[in-house]
Amino acid sequence: MSVSRSSSRTDQNSEANSALQPSKSPASGANETPSAGSTEVQPDLLVKPEIVRVLDSDVAINALLSRLKQSLLICEEFTKFVRKKYLLEDVHAQELGKTYKNFFPDSSASSSLQKSIHTVLEFDGKLSQVKHSYVKALHTMSDELGALLLTMTKMRKSLKENSRRLEKEVADAIHMAEKAKSRYNSLCQDWEKLRMADPTKTKLTLRGSKTTREQEEDLLRKIDSADLDFKQKVDHSTSLRNTFLSRERPKIVSELKDLILELDTAMAIQLQKYTIWTETLILNSGVTVTPFDATKSMKTIAASTSNELDLYNFLNKYNQGSRSNNFVNKNLIPVEYKQYPSMAKPGLAKSGQTRPSNQTSSSQNSFSVNTNMNSLPKRILSTQHESPFDSVPTPRSGFSPVQNGSSAGSPSSYPGNTSRGPLGQTVPSHQKPVSSAVDVADTQNPRSSQSGARPSGPDTDFGTLDPGNGTRSTSLTTSMITSISERPVSHIQSAATLPPGINRNFKTFGVALESLLEYEQDMVPAIVRQCIYVVDKFGLDLEGVYRKSANVLDVSKLREEIDKDPSNISMIAPPKNHTDSDIYLAGSLLKAFFANLPESLLPPSMTSEIKTCLTIADPVTRKNYMHGLIYKLPDGQYWTLRSLVFHLKRIIEHEPTNRMNLKSVCIIWGPTLIAPSDTDINDVNYQIQAMEVLIDVADQAFEPE
Template sequence: MTTNTDAPSPLQEPAIAEILASDSALDLLLARLKQSVKACDEFANYLKRKQNYEENYARDVKRAVTSCKSSIKSNTSVSKGSFVESLDKIISFDDRILVDVRSPYAKALEKMQDELASVSATFVRLRKQLKEEGHKREKEVQDAISQAEKSKNRYFSLCTDLERLRQSDQSQKKITLQGRKTGSQQEEELVRKINAADQDYNAKANASQKLKNELVNTHRPRLSKKLQDLILELDTALQLQLQKYAAYNESFVVGLGNQVAPLGANHSSMATVAASVNPEQNLYNYLKGSRVEKKQSFVPVEYKKHPLFKSEPTHQFRVPATPPVSNNVSKLDPPSATTNKTVTPPVGSPSFIPVPEPPNSSSANYSTLDPTRSPALSASPAPAALAGPRPISTEMRNNSSSITNTAAPAYSGLLFGQPIESLPHDEEMVPLFVKKCINLIETYGSNSEGIYRSSPNKLKLEEIKYAIDQDPSDLSILDPPDPSNVSDDYVYMIASLLKVFFAELPDPLLTKEQSGNFFKAGQIEDAATMHVQLHRIVFELPDANYFTLRDLLFHFIHLSQIPRVRMSVKNLSIVWFNNLLVNEYTSRDELAVQQRVVEELINAAPEIFNPKES
């Protein structure tokens, strides 16, 4: 199919030509060019936002990849065919995608955005020049027409006066500054004025007509042509940029597909890597390669008689007193006639004292540790509850330790005082307890004045703290009893729990490792330079600390913007810096530096992190 290149342009239609020749032509074309420039600006802004998104996404994925791979290498052993090996390889896909696909894509978007911004600036300047010239030419014509209209009105006004004079009584005289004038004198003066007005009127009418002809025949077509060319040129440039954007996206998608399922033999596909896991073989390899150790604590002790007591009669340990086991005892064989002298412990006798028995006595109801006893007696079945005697020393030692532990148990909670990374958290490693407290405070505390500054009932605070410390998974303990009627004391209690949580962390949220760097940054006088340094230090924090700090700072910003709470950024930094930083500074100036660090972290949070979308 061939395209007819000689087909007339739709812009050459008579209707379009009539519009372009009208007085509204320049205004219409200027408005249309403005629309194209606005579209160019919007396209550039969109590309800039998308490029920022790509860069932020790449940074966050890079952090996640590095953290996961580091954790895999430090906590697990990677063997062929294992899930961990496949996980490590699949995570590497994201790393390659960032380098080979997303990074070039982000750079391409940045280049397009710069090109569009340059194009927009150029066309704004050209449009302004043509607009000024067009308005100048039109104003010249309008001024000339206005002057011609005034001359016309003066000319016709004088003619009217002459006509009125001729129709009046000629004998009457008119009193003027030069004296009395007769009708003929008045008529002569009016004719002279009319001739002068006529010449002026004729000249200005011709001038306005000439300027109008120049505008219609020369200036307007020329300006209209330039504006048309600019509009078509800009729209063509935008079309090319759209095509380029489409090509970049196609290349981006193809690149992603080629990384996940490569056409060449550079590396295996993601599906192949995932399918390569062999759980049985992996477990076999793990067990086969494991080092088997014989633990001394599991070697049983062989009973041996001390030589000193080999010649003396054997003694039998008595078993601890137990509840009667009727079923088992009833099934025991009755003692024979020769064993009716078995010693029976009196009621109330000590349970763990060894009781000697005559050598010929039988103890069919109990087992024995004496190897000299008759096999027949030792093999007699014993009740399940009385599996055999223990030496008194072992029994007493075990009971002693048990009593000690029961009497003074060591309190150890599961939430407060625990490392932040070991607590139940969301996908960004923010503790669920922290998210719950922030949500409750922002939901119910909008009318509570002095949050984090006011203290709640201490007894109630300790009760709630103990309850949540025993079971951090049950966060419903923190919910208000009546959501429709929440008191300020409840809000202060949740706020105090959150402060106590951060105060009792074994390593502060801003970490001991970075405390010196934060202190140095707090001594920088220029706020902008300080924000850049804080951004660098915060970026080095562990993931749990990084994302928890992000949520906490945006929470502070939210509270500072609620008038009724009356907690400014400075107030929040004063009551919080001791809970977030290492308490190794004591002087007034040092504490002021720490307070400033927290204050500027709140101010710089929108620059350091991406504001959370909610």
Template sequence: MEETAKKPTSTAVSARSSHNGGGEDLAHLFNAPEIKKVLNSDVAINALLSRLKQSLLTCEEFMKFIRKKYVFEEEHVQELSKQYKHFFNVDGSTYSSLKKMIHEVLGFDGKMAQVKQSYITALQKMYSEISSLLLTMTKLRKSVKENSKRLEKDVSDAIHSAEKAQSRYNSLCQDWDKLRMTDPTKTRLTLRGSKTTKEQEEELLRKIDNADLEYKQKVDHSNSLRNTFITKERPRIVQELKDLILEVDTAMTIQLQKYTIWTENLILNTGVTISPLDSTKSMKSFAGSVSNERDLYGFLNKYNQTGKHSLLINKNLIPVSYKKHPSMNHGQKNKSPPKFAVDPSRNSIPKRMISTHNESPFLSSSNNAAAVPGANSNSATPSLNTNKQLPPTMGSSISSTNTAAGAMSPSSSIVTSDTTSSITKTLDPGNNSPQIPEELINSLDSDRPISHIQTNNNMPPGVQKNFKTFGVPLESLIEFEQDMVPAIVRQCIYVIDKFGLDQEGIYRKSANVLDVSKLKEEIDKDPANISMIVPSKPHSDSDIYLVGSLLKTFFASLPDSVLPKALSSEIKVCLQIEDPTTRKNFMHGLIYNLPDAQYWTLRALVFHLKRVLAHEAQNRMNLRALCIIWGPTIAPANPDDANDVNFQIMAMEVLLEVSDQAFEPE
């Protein structure tokens, strides 16, 4: 390659010319007058050296890319050809066609690795060729550059010497002119004695003759060197540099074409490997050969094989047959049925599916007892008005001492079902619970909800009448009431939704502390006194403020906030998230993991506060005001700074923002 670069033949030049421009001969471009003018000028050598350097830099950069490419591809092939073998190994006991097909599909990775290996070999060869080209052309450029600089320096030095000789010659001539202007009789004292003017003229003429001869010789020598450099050496150097540039660029063009050809071959061979033209199965056909139904059938059918029938029966689940002991056959005693029975339809708590927002939180939409299987159809109780119907609850009964104040007269009596009706053999206590006559129900205030809170007349064993409501964990309160949301929360929300949504300053204005404390004590004495929360007609604004203060007092008295203190660190992480969508999704996750008691209670409160916000124009309670009031009550304190109220306010804001996403809609 070095010899070709030093002495480029006409064939090579014509090949380069035909290669550039798609077969068109472009050699005539260098014969253009404007190009000849540049090539014949003094700047030609430096310009071509600079252009050759650019070509070498391009060659070097492409060489580095090829090296990185083949190193990367080589590592990829090595890992690909090894790693796929470690996954989805199939043995004879494998029933899953999915696993077998995955193994077959991953086998194509090994085939593609083999295809890519030839591509890597080609890249390595290209790297070696480009590296040799770069090394050779760099040496040639350095040699041409040193030769041209040496010739230019010789011409420059000769011209500089001629200039010095010219200066010396001119100086002596000026001295001759001065000497001719002096007095001829005047003598001059020198180191060799005194000299007359004539003697001085003779000596000066000899020096002028010698200087003139030297000056002429150096001028002739410099002109000769310059003419030789311009007419012979510079055209030769220019032609050599031009050929080197074209040779480097042509070689790089060929390497670029080889790169594209090898890349095309890689893609085509990979495609043929994945989807062959012959009858060999393609990757797609393997993926389509999966039969999930047959896989499951084969897996289940293996339990029918000989020796595996015992696996079909779990000995721990074999029922025990009831057999009365012989000694007890004649000693059987009649036992009274249990006095307390649980209605499963009332006491089962579904997971995140029940809405608590009804016209009144204590009214059911239908009678649960009617759906209990086994109930006697002949023991139907008197029908009540649909808006006044009292649905049967677990052991609930109403007496004159436990009804709302003023709702019944002291002389009112409860009418029970006909004693002559047949005995109902069912566990639903609603069929045998006392009923309120229609006349008595019609006399009740239509705006006052009927409470389902149990009284001491018919409570589960072990439950006392003075079961506290305030300061009790939500779980205990829910377990006692057998409902999703505490009765006091539902009752307070119902009253404020009905009478206080348009009342200015609801939750901001507080009621009399003594009134709140007195009502709290009454409810703690007897849960049935929750019915006292409903204001009498006509009601005043202070009655509604009292209900709002009571609701805040209930949540403030909880042993742990509705958002537990254990979540304070995670809430802090949530508030530090800048992206609103990510922050809401994080809070959604925290809410979803809450226990049922906290989840449903928080849901009822949050949707209630959103209804308050919907009436902001009337009640003057915006989002910030509600968060300032409810944040310190609902959210735990900052784990790093207990006095940081803004932490709880911000948590409440995020909670209200994510409510529609995190909670079941009402």
């Protein structure tokens, strides 16, 4: 390292120090001692006698190397912090810019509240743009600090190695001089001893005997040689030491001092840049949220909502166009009693035109609207040709409410509503079979018909999961009819539906779920309900249920039988002396049904939204997001998924006996129910994670069983 480089670095350092030093008033003394925490930099501090005495001593290099290492550690720590903050701020800026777009995307809504929310959420996008510039500045700062740290570390290492090498050369020369001195002194001592010995005594050697005189001459020759060597080594060590002390060490000390000041100055500048960028971020964020035009601030937009005006505009739409014709519900118009003219008797004609007051009161009561039901539900099912406020479904062909001692709107008037608990509570669906097919297999007794259902007989007893079977136990539909729920009832034909098996060409496997449910006139496919019932009743404690598969030939054979005639679903029920393989057969058949659907239960159109859900770190937000995705599903997928997920939760509850924990269930059912990733079709972990969130949110997202 040349002297010119050192001098130029010193000049740069002096300029940097003078730039950072504030101007002092004439009243302040030039030699004023800085107080603790003072930011003033005085260039003459390092030339004071007490500092010069330390820098000229032997400890100067080691002391400066330690101080430079301390500065490097500070730089390294600050670099790590800036890099970590850059990564966190980058992720936050990206999420901030993406998340708000998934909520209230429609800016043309008629409600001022929705418009205000949309506009307020757009501020997140503006804040994200402001933060992107801050993230870019942090990234640049992180790179600069990394380069500075690397350069200073290399220079410190070079100076340290150079100083250690020079010190070792001087120490080795001094050590050699000490060895020459010891040899010279030893020979002199031997010569003195020889002079005091007996002169007549001889010494035997390999070359013969030597007299004392001859021995003295040999020692003198060795002493002269040792003296010359001792003098040369002393001169050499002295020369190296003087050169090191007068030229090399001051040069190394100066370079180390300059490196320390350069590094600390650069760190101070980076710290000032960090504070400026942070302050700019906060100011720009404040200006974005509260601009100089007060009418465009976030607070003003949030306060601009008019709830009464929104409600007025919404209700006023019913006064316009064809909606004004819907003010009167034709189903609630009472029928006027009028006797047929040819049947009227002269004596009763006058009395027939008037109705007693008690009958009028009864008529009004029968057509009064139940105020408890006068609210729109959260999820609208298939309630065609009916009002969500009707307490009695419109009768369809082949179906008539029971009128033996009960009103048409009572729960008992619906076929199949036979098992209810106290106060109208419904027996959980997983504790009763969804059809009488299993009862036939268990008891081998003919089915009894109920009031209002099809009469039993050899031509009507189908032993199957017929959705129109009048003897079905309490299902989700009837339990929803008997309670005031947030979901309206999908009124399904019960007595007039043709039994399965009449349409021989209609398949069960590989058919779109909507087509199958339309054929069965139910909300959950009969095969799904039957398989779930069999596993619930006989396989909850069966080890490896759903993990162990049944015989492939048995599954294929039963599948073909069901495809030939849907009434063969009753064959899923195990016999009295059933084995574990019979239960595994039901589980394998259920998996085969979902695997052969033309489109996964959670279709590919939801893949991007499911991926977004999985990236949410907060578990509560992640569950709420998945809840929203489930709510968007069509009715068939929604109720089928509900039945299956609650069934899988019951499987997991029996983990101590069946050895099927949450992870095992998700590994099996995730790839079956959820469409593959659109970026990597072999990414099974994505389907497994989505299935875990799906099971976790079941109690929140679905109606309780």
